[in-house]
Amino acid sequence: MDPSRLAEEFEQVLNVGIALSSVHDLEKLLDLILLEARRLTRADAGTLYLVKGNRLVFRVSQCQSLSDRLGEERMRQMYQSFEMPVSPESIAGYSALTRKVLNLGDVKQIPPEASYHYNSSWDQKAGYDTHSMMVVPMLNRENEVVGVLQLINAMSDGRVIPFRMEHQRLASSLASQAAVAIENAELTEDLKQAHLDTIFRLGVAAEYRDKETANHIKRMSHYCALIARGLGWSDEEVETILWSSLMHDVGKLGIPDSILQKPGRLTPEERKIMELHTNIGGSILKGAKAPVLQKSRIVALTHHEKFDGTGYTRGLKGEKIPLEGRITVLADVFDALSSKRVYKEAMAEAEVLRILTEGRGTHFDPAILDVFLGSLEEARRIQGRYSDREEDFDKLRGLGSTEGEEEDSAAT
Amino acid sequence: MDPSRLAEEFEQVLNVGIALSSVHDLEKLLDLILLEARRLTRADAGTLYLVKGNRLVFRVSQCQSLSDRLGEERMRQMYQSFEMPVSPESIAGYSALTRKVLNLGDVKQIPPEASYHYNSSWDQKAGYDTHSMMVVPMLNRENEVVGVLQLINAMSDGRVIPFRMEHQRLASSLASQAAVAIENAELTEDLKQAHLDTIFRLGVAAEYRDKETANHIKRMSHYCALIARGLGWSDEEVETILWSSLMHDVGKLGIPDSILQKPGRLTPEERKIMELHTNIGGSILKGAKAPVLQKSRIVALTHHEKFDGTGYTRGLKGEKIPLEGRITVLADVFDALSSKRVYKEAMAEAEVLRILTEGRGTHFDPAILDVFLGSLEEARRIQGRYSDREEDFDKLRGLGSTEGEEEDSAAT
Numbered sequence: 001m002d003p004s005r006l007a008e009e010f011e012q013v014l015n016v017g018i019a020l021s022s023v024h025d026l027e028k029l030l031d032l033i034l035l036e037a038r039r040l041t042r043a044d045a046g047t048l049y050l051v052k053g054n055r056l057v058f059r060v061s062q063c064q065s066l067s068d069r070l071g072e073e074r075m076r077q078m079y080q081s082f083e084m085p086v087s088p089e090s091i092a093g094y095s096a097l098t099r100k101v102l103n104l105g106d107v108k109q110i111p112p113e114a115s116y117h118y119n120s121s122w123d124q125k126a127g128y129d130t131h132s133m134m135v136v137p138m139l140n141r142e143n144e145v146v147g148v149l150q151l152i153n154a155m156s157d158g159r160v161i162p163f164r165m166e167h168q169r170l171a172s173s174l175a176s177q178a179a180v181a182i183e184n185a186e187l188t189e190d191l192k193q194a195h196l197d198t199i200f201r202l203g204v205a206a207e208y209r210d211k212e213t214a215n216h217i218k219r220m221s222h223y224c225a226l227i228a229r230g231l232g233w234s235d236e237e238v239e240t241i242l243w244s245s246l247m248h249d250v251g252k253l254g255i256p257d258s259i260l261q262k263p264g265r266l267t268p269e270e271r272k273i274m275e276l277h278t279n280i281g282g283s284i285l286k287g288a289k290a291p292v293l294q295k296s297r298i299v300a301l302t303h304h305e306k307f308d309g310t311g312y313t314r315g316l317k318g319e320k321i322p323l324e325g326r327i328t329v330l331a332d333v334f335d336a337l338s339s340k341r342v343y344k345e346a347m348a349e350a351e352v353l354r355i356l357t358e359g360r361g362t363h364f365d366p367a368i369l370d371v372f373l374g375s376l377e378e379a380r381r382i383q384g385r386y387s388d389r390e391e392d393f394d395k396l397r398g399l400g401s402t403e404g405e406e407e408d409s410a411a412t
Numbered sequence: 413m414d415p416s417r418l419a420e421e422f423e424q425v426l427n428v429g430i431a432l433s434s435v436h437d438l439e440k441l442l443d444l445i446l447l448e449a450r451r452l453t454r455a456d457a458g459t460l461y462l463v464k465g466n467r468l469v470f471r472v473s474q475c476q477s478l479s480d481r482l483g484e485e486r487m488r489q490m491y492q493s494f495e496m497p498v499s500p501e502s503i504a505g506y507s508a509l510t511r512k513v514l515n516l517g518d519v520k521q522i523p524p525e526a527s528y529h530y531n532s533s534w535d536q537k538a539g540y541d542t543h544s545m546m547v548v549p550m551l552n553r554e555n556e557v558v559g560v561l562q563l564i565n566a567m568s569d570g571r572v573i574p575f576r577m578e579h580q581r582l583a584s585s586l587a588s589q590a591a592v593a594i595e596n597a598e599l600t601e602d603l604k605q606a607h608l609d610t611i612f613r614l615g616v617a618a619e620y621r622d623k624e625t626a627n628h629i630k631r632m633s634h635y636c637a638l639i640a641r642g643l644g645w646s647d648e649e650v651e652t653i654l655w656s657s658l659m660h661d662v663g664k665l666g667i668p669d670s671i672l673q674k675p676g677r678l679t680p681e682e683r684k685i686m687e688l689h690t691n692i693g694g695s696i697l698k699g700a701k702a703p704v705l706q707k708s709r710i711v712a713l714t715h716h717e718k719f720d721g722t723g724y725t726r727g728l729k730g731e732k733i734p735l736e737g738r739i740t741v742l743a744d745v746f747d748a749l750s751s752k753r754v755y756k757e758a759m760a761e762a763e764v765l766r767i768l769t770e771g772r773g774t775h776f777d778p779a780i781l782d783v784f785l786g787s788l789e790e791a792r793r794i795q796g797r798y799s800d801r802e803e804d805f806d807k808l809r810g811l812g813s814t815e816g817e818e819e820d821s822a823a824t
Contacts, residue, residue, distance in 0.1 A: 003415045010422035014585055017429055021592045022553050024599070141434050173426055180433040184596060187436070191600065194702030195607040201705075202614045205665045205696055253617045257669040284617055290606030293613075 017177035203246035223331035230371035244295035251281030429589035500527035517574035615658035635743035642783035656707035663693030
């Protein structure tokens with residue numbers, strides 16, 4: 001092989017590796033890995049599996065010729081998630097088990113003494129004709145199998161040919177880079193999930209002494225995300241408000257029980273203290289460097305402002321109220337009215353909508369209210385998904401005994 | 413250049429890229445980048461800068477011949493962190509600004525019309541003789557400069573030669589991979605810091621209504637880390653207990669003000685409720701998937717157990733108490749005795765140590781107590797670093813006014 005061609009191909013692999021390392025979203029990453037592997041090896045189709053325990057979990061499938069024939073949408077519908085054991089009976093399982101590349105010129109001519117055989121059910125279902133196949137294990141630096149790349153039908157001038165050695169080399173190089181990129185994306189995902197979980201628990205803790213349930217903050221944060229999406233925010237911005245609105249009431253941690261849990265109406269003085277929960281929240285979140293916590297602080301400070309300037313803590317008016325505040329105030333009020341609390345029943349939806357509409361331009365930003373009312377269908381689904389059960393209202397139940405803890409505890 | 417040699421070198425660059433992607437600790441990563449860059453280019457010495465805003469920040473320097481002569485320790489002492497502007501006057505600045513590789517055969521023969529010049533102060537200070545130099549900008553996928561690699565004195569048979577073109581190519585490939593690895597390590601760091609920050613705020617919030625200060629949980633978590641290190645735990649395990657102990661009292665969020673803030677002695681019934689804070693903490697943290705939160709739950713549940721089985725919540729005894737519990741109980745008691753609270757002065761150290769020693773084998777695990785007493789010097793430093801000032805005892809001050817918030821708030 002001539003050096004300049006070799007140099008060019010290596011350059012490609014290097015660039016693909018860099019591209020993979022830059023993608024932190026696992027779904028997008030897996031798509032890109034398969035796409036680049038197919039491109040480097042001129043494969044018409046391919047499938048990517050991840051190893052979870054001793055199972056191979058199907059994650060992505062792509063097929064150029066079928067996509068051209070059926071369209072992307074029909075293609076997507078044809079693939080269903082499935083799992084299979086890491087065992088020598090399947091081609092992908094054999095590769096995962098032996099950590100070896102399998103380069104099969106024609107899957108219909110696998111010798112009978114091989115432990116694996118070709119499963120033609122997919123070909124039959126899709127009306128596809130698989131011949132050449134190359135299966136490449138994705139090994140991490142500890143030589144553990146992270147997943148398996150299955151490349152199908154190498155193309156040359158419109159005909160299917162066996163995969164060439166140079167393609168096997170390229171695919172193997174790509175697979176090593178893919179393995180580390182997958183592990184990094186999973187690490188990033190884990191770190192983000194752990195953080196989200198902590199934020200959620202902080203939010204729940206803040207509602208602990210109050211009459212709210214954990215589902216209130218879940219519903220409310222999803223309403224906020226719904227509105228943000230309706231406003232055309234990016235995925236990342238939507239995710240940020242989903243997270244940051246979880247902590248809107250964190251300042252309630254600083255409000256005395258005597259006020260927070262008072263059964264009747266608050267006196268004007270008590271109300272003043274209660275309203276301090278916005279500032280206390282701001283102070284708990286003060287000085288945070290993480291963008292999501294900075295947004296949380298804005299939410300905590302401004303989720304009781306009203307569009308006409310009659311809200312608290314600062315009496316900001318209209319556009320002076322940060323968008324996050326204008327979104328959360330609506331989500332919060334909607335949830336307060338439409339859900340059951342210990343001291344009241346849920347209000348009928350028509351009545352809730354009447355009240356919201358009455359607040360158009362006074363309590364709520366008209367534009368945001370319109371977006372929300374336009375997504376009512378989805379809001380109802382959120383409501384259904386995170387509806388409160390009776391036991392959610394009895395939060396401290398069982399805490400007095402140590403029995404419940406002992407059963408499941410990791411601490412014993 | 414012959415193909416097999418080329419293939420081998422590319423293989424090297426690929427493997428280096430994979431190695432870099434697997435390192436998430438920024439310090440270790442920068443060290444490894446410079447080491448591999450020097451190895452690939454046969455450079456005797458090198459320096460790595462990161463770009464922060466419009467400054468170049470010195471991060472790592474390595475020099476084989478000086479290390480051999482002076483020893484690693486002396487070497488490290490010679491380097492001091494410094495910054496310089498990204499400007500055409502310095503060699504590294506020029507490379508960062510133009511995004512170009514500078515390959516200088518001899519820095520002492522830079523033509524006078526060049527905007528940059530060689531700063532020989534380091535050579536003079538270290539008794540080193542810099543001749544050839546190659547400066548490679550580390551560009552990310554958006555073509556932004558993440559940092560600059562400065563490689564010094566290419567070696568061949570013990571003599572300094574100019575850097576060869578093939579080395580320039582290799583170093584450039586490495587630099588692209590390094591750039592994305594650096595950005596990924598920074599992302600991981602940011603995610604971890606954001607999570608740690610949230611955990612800390614959850615811990616602080618839990619102490620909000622209590623008589624504790626934020627410094628109490630900082631000191632306590634550092635005492636825990638100190639003990640864990642003394643027990644020979646890995647860096648990761650030490651970090652985990654540092655984080656997870658921050659939330660030891662998170663369950664106080666569920667204790668009524670009337671008990672938590674009662675000025676005098678608690679009645680036996682009140683004490684029973686107060687002691688529930690361990691179980692409430694366990695329930696706030698229940699079902700968490702993140703290892704650090706799982707450990708937090710263990711800490712929350714067991715930080716009042718005593719070694720002889722007379723503690724709460726479960727009256728576990730000896731080794732039945734998770735190590736995390738045995739560590740945190742000691743750290744918590746030490747800090748409670750040795751620091752000032754609103755209702756008491758700090759106790760003299762001799763008296764504190766007498767009480768701890770009295771509890772050897774009854775209150776505290778003897779092995780853990782011994783480790784702690786052996787690290788008293790470091791414990792005193794922690795005490796000094798996070799000592800409470802008067803204002804820390806007056807937590808709600810200023811929350812009543814909106815003035816303070818408005819000044820610094822990101823919400824306006």
